[in-house]
Amino acid sequence: MSFLRSARINKNVTTRNVGKNYQSLFIMLGISLAMFGGIGSRLAYLQIMEGTRYRQQAESNRIRTLPKQPERGNIFDRHGKILASSRLSHAVYVWPMAPKNVEWTATRKRLAQILHTPEAEIQKRLDKAGYNSPTLVRVARDLNQAQITALAEYHNQLKDVEVYIEAVREYPNRQIAAHVLGYTGEMSDKELAKKRKQGYRLGDIVGQMGVESAFEQKLRGEWGGQQVEVDGKGRIIRIVGRKQAKTGQDVHLTLDLNVQKAAEKALGNRQGAIVALDPRNGAVLAMVSRPDFDPNIFTKRITSSQWKSLQSKDHPFVNRALRGFPPASTYKIITTTAGIESGKFAPNTVLSTYACMNIGGTRFCDWNLAGFGPLGFAGALAWSSDTFFYQIGRGIGGSTLIDWTRRYGFGKKTGIELASEEARGLVADDKWKRENLDLPWSVGDTVNMSIGQGFLQVTPLQVAMMFAVPANGGYLIQPHLLKDNEEAKSWRKSLNLKPDTVRVLRQGLRQVVDGGTGKALNSPTIPPASGKSGTAEAFGNKSHTWFGGYAPSNKPEIVVVAFAEHSGGGGGKICAPMVLQVMEAYFKNKK
Incomplete structure (x- = not known):
């Protein structure tokens, strides 16, 4: 009797514990399914809905563009005589992530000495572009022979600095028809804000006055360059693709x-x-x-003090x-x-x-x-x-x-x-x-x-x-x-x-x-x-x-x-x- 009673009692206890275990199991399983479902949903959202955006961000971190500025169209007089054309010159570019490197302070100082440009000005241009800029940042153009030689001599000390050959504007007749032709120069921040939607970018050279400005859309051409893959240190791994720069249209004027x-x-x-x-x-x-x-003086960057000096002479512009x-x-x-x-x-x-x-x-x-x-x-x-x-x-x-x-x-x-x-x-x-x-x-x-x-x-x-x-x-x-x-x-x-x-x-x-x-x-x-x-x-x-x-x-x-x-x-x-x-x-x- 006692054994049977004891067994009956144990049986009742066992039955109740098993039910509780199943209930806990179901609860834990539900929680797990909810967690994995949430994670799966989030992964699906990131891959399907946000995949393109994050893929672009990832590529922008490893894909960089080595830009090739387009050559502007020529300007001719009514008889086909050249009034404005382009010539080749050297320009200095810096990798946008350069300030992250420990060598940057020394690099910037040496670069400023060679270019005769304040360090603050170089830093300002890089800050404006941002570390995640997909393109190199131009800090100087139309270099003279002494600057080109110095850059070559100090090449090992100028990490993240590149020198490229590009076209700059040339006016063979100098002052002749200056007010009609105008001049070209880098876009200001204000101009860039207005024209960014038209495909313009930081460092673009645009017509600032006269015919150069009036016929900007005809003359400007389209940027080209190389897309390259870089590693975490900014070193080029391989060339991804090329885009040929498109020369601007020529313009023929009524001028004789x-x-x-x-x-x-x-x-x-x-x-x-x-x-x-x-x-x-x-x-x-x-x-x-x-x-x-x-x-021709505007083939190089003009500082605000230089501009004020030029303007002081009875308003020549x-x-x-x-x-x-x-x-x-x-x-x-x-x-x-x-x-x-x-x-x-x-x-x-x-x-x-x-x-x-x-x-x-x-x-x-x-x-x-x-x-x-x-x-x-x-x-x-x-x-x-x-x-x-x-x-x-x-x-x-x-x-x-x-x-x-x-x-x-x-x-x-x-x-x-x-x-x-x-x-x-x-x-x-x-x-x-x-x-x-x-x-x-x-x-x-x-x-x-x-x-x-x-x-x-x-x-x-x-x-x-x-x-x-x-x-x-x-x-x-x-x-x-x-x-x-x-x-x-x-x-x-x-x-x-x-x-x-x-x-x-x-x-x-x-x-x-x-x-x-x-x-x-x-x-x-x-x-x-x-x-x-x-x-x-x-x-x-x-x-x-x-x-x-x-x-x-x-x-x-x-x-x-x-x-x-x-x-x-x-x-x-x-x-x-x-x-x-x-x-x-x-x-x-x-x-």
Whole structure:
């Protein structure tokens, strides 16, 4: 009995323990399955969902690119003469992970000594790129022979430093057409932030001004290089792939190098500008600005202190051909147009001229302080009589004069490809004067405007457009630099001038040269020419001088405008000889 009872008791105990063990087992199995399921899910997520991203990160740690910068396209003049090309030079690159190595401090110091560059500047460029950059970081370019030799001599001390041959921009004519061509240089941080989405990268060389900037997309080309696999220490294990750099497209300009050189020589060291263009289609043949610069200086990196030093010399990077100045008496072309087109003055109008006139309570005098007696439009243009045009301006009123000024293209950009550097100029009116001076437009403002003074501001390029109107028979042209479609109809629109207006303008501008203020252009070295002088007051400084002209008078092929800033003297004396030199070069070359 006791044995049976004991067995029964043990049986009950055993049954209960076995049940508990199974229950614990199931719990542990569930926990394990949950854990492994979570781990499996996470692994699946990492492999399937995030696999590409992590694979790219892993490859970026072991795959590096040895970049090959593309060669920029060439720039040619209208006859195929080279204006900008490329040459081979040496550049220094550093592996981005170099600062992690213990030798970096000594390497950086030696590199700074050879390149004549502050250590901080080298470090800054590497920090900007980041240690995980997939490409090498350029720290200097266009090395001289001494630097190349030194880098070779200290090669064993310059761990993580590479020297490669790459193309740099070259301007064989140096300062010639510098403001038109512009220059190239490394992108700033601000520029990179704007253009990174367009495929640009740290260290890219881009057009910074002029044609180089305007046609950047054509000229730049595409980067190439080698992809290499590196080990943990940054050593190259093998070449993974190659991509051929793609050269940029060539650009052919409307510039004529011979005419450009003549214009550069004619302006000399005077501060100012010269513009020459074809009045039939707006093709720019020459554009000069002084002071100038040599764009070759930017083949090396320019520091901020160097840039400030370059800028200090009367702003040499400002293209004065695209900046606004008072046009003075050259503007009388528009006053003549407005007078005749308004119907208030007949083409054969004759007016008395005076030493001085009292208009609106203000005394306005002629430039010779004597007057010229009775004159018609042609005679008034020939002698540039101020009092004649005062009467025209007063007679037609400010609104009519302003309207025709704008029809001639003043007060807005011309449409030339250098739009980012071009000023609109200023054609003031009643609204502008009230907003800026809190005064209404007056008859005195109209009288001042009638002779190209007062608030009026125009660029030498806009003045050249103005001279093209009588030259081509009444069409407003759009100046352009790209030698593409040069059909006249593509680049001009009619101002719908009366035939008498064109006739009077051409007659008067011819008389300026034949016996008026522009006799310097009356030379047997060029065909019969026409033109107009101008002398603009610059309060507190010497006057500005102008001369614009075209030739041949009966069938014009070229318009030339010369502007001398604060030159003093008169336009016929200072600027007309410049125009003559440019025309001589044009017609001699053509002959």
